[in-house]
Amino acid sequence: EVQLVESGGGLVQPGGSLRLSCAASGFTFSSYWMTWVRQAPGKGLEWVANINQDGSQRYYVGSLKGRFTISRDNPVNSLYLRMNSLRAEDTAVYFCARVFWTGYPNFDYWGQGSLVTVSS
Amino acid sequence: QSALTQPASVSGSPGQSITISCTGTSSDLGGYEYFSWYQQSPAKAPKLIIYEVTNRPSGISNRFSGSKSGNTASLTISGLQAEDEADYYCSSYTSRSTVIFGGGTKLTVL
Numbered sequence: 001e002v003q004l005v006e007s008g009g010g011l012v013q014p015g016g017s018l019r020l021s022c023a024a025s026g027f028t029f030s031s032y033w034m035t036w037v038r039q040a041p042g043k044g045l046e047w048v049a050n051i052n053q054d055g056s057q058r059y060y061v062g063s064l065k066g067r068f069t070i071s072r073d074n075p076v077n078s079l080y081l082r083m084n085s086l087r088a089e090d091t092a093v094y095f096c097a098r099v100f101w102t103g104y105p106n107f108d109y110w111g112q113g114s115l116v117t118v119s120s
Numbered sequence: 121q122s123a124l125t126q127p128a129s130v131s132g133s134p135g136q137s138i139t140i141s142c143t144g145t146s147s148d149l150g151g152y153e154y155f156s157w158y159q160q161s162p163a164k165a166p167k168l169i170i171y172e173v174t175n176r177p178s179g180i181s182n183r184f185s186g187s188k189s190g191n192t193a194s195l196t197i198s199g200l201q202a203e204d205e206a207d208y209y210c211s212s213y214t215s216r217s218t219v220i221f222g223g224g225t226k227l228t229v230l
Binding site for chain 1: 154156158160165166167168171172175177207209211213216217218219220221222223224
């Protein structure tokens with residue numbers, strides 16, 4: 001059974017940093033692109049970033065590029081999102097998801113999300 | 121980049137059919153056959169329900185169907201059931217190798 005479990009969320013002050021983790025199991029992690037998607041409270045989904053199987057290709061939503069970094073560690077089946085210079089508008093539930101690639105990325109399995117709250 | 125445009129809400133009675141539209145620009149939705157639809161029930165993670173215009177992942181009911189014309193994609197749910205009440209999001213792949221979501225549509229089953 002495919003499972004994705006996010007961790008690392010919590011309360012952080014504006015300007016602070018946080019690293020989210022996503023532990024994957026039930027599939028060959030190193031064979032899949034992975035992604036992060038976020039959802040602010042009461043708002044819609046916002047794609048954050050994709051990473052390919054070996055980490056050599058990374059794509060970001062334009063508004064976050066430079067502050068957020070997606071990475072992965074295949075031997076330990078983990079995906080990460082490093083978030084720097086956090087702002088109140090980064091407050092959201094952050095989901096990791098597996099990419100089902102059909103010529104373009106679809107997100108076929110999702111974790112339950114990790115809440116990040118940016119507040120003083 | 122702007123989100124794809126969806127109606128904020130739609131509603132229907134059990135057994136009826138409803139359609140949710142998703143309108144983009146030529147650089148995303150109109151330029152590709154590449155879009156997906158996701159269902160998100162309250163306090164749950166999103167679920168992929170349509171990909172590549174009309175394809176359904178394993179386990180998704182055939183009451184869900186998709187189509188596209190020009191720069192507008194549509195999701196149709198036939199034979200509405202109470203369990204279909206959820207938020208629905210379209211998404212597309214842009215010319216900049218990024219993913220964009222629609223603003224979401226809240227479906228209410230009356």
